[in-house]
Amino acid sequence: MELEIHSDVNIKAVKDSGFKKRLVDYCIENQQQSLKTIQAAMEDAEQEAAAYGCPKDLYDGFRNQQIRKRNMLSKQLEQTEINLRILRNIDFSRTPSTVSHGTLAITDQSCFFVAVGIGLIHFEEDEVAVFSTQVPVYLAIKDKKSGESFEINGKQYTIKQLI
Template structure:
């Protein structure tokens, strides 16, 4: 693994976050269209319940959109091609139990049949990884991890 791997993981993370943004925007547009097409019927309670449900869905999608935009800002601050000697945002940490790309919480990424966990530096595992170097170990949820390499 090298800086090219980190660059490719960065792109996968960016693509995943951009997809989240696109999905939230699409859902918001669909809700807006449904709201505009909603006509007030004689059953006022049904109309009000429907409007409230649409508002809740709008709020949920706005929250998802805002979070995805925050994650994109974090990603834009990462120099994907840099080499790291200690774990921090932008690092790729190879352990005996998995590979962690410290960036944003983007879930599991697969690159050339290898799995990587994209984690935020503020996540429980990110907090434990911060500042660690090759050869050190850390523990999360009772699981002990040995760091093989920090890139």
């Protein structure tokens, strides 16, 4: 996952305890909207295939295209449902000492949230990179503590706060 973090973003060094909860709620809303969009696209594909009628032959290109589209959307739907479950299970009761799944790391230049693969989002007044433990970026930040530094794409970040 290639992250293009803009250094001109002004990060408030200290976040309140509700920032992470609001961020998770925002990500859940984002994923719920994605779920609705995918479901609508799946319904459209099914309706197009039904309106087309029976396959014209074994190698009916349009019908095969609709089947591939539905399968692709089905995989996206499944991943979005998994993302929602992961986001809903984030533990807000613990204050992390190191970066791991569910940690929001506030750095001198940006915010990094280890949860699910959403990407770079603008939330409240900050840019937040939301990514899973399955991407290479996570390896750079994994197990880091407040005050420690890490590098992503040749750029140095120092962790100011872990939530």
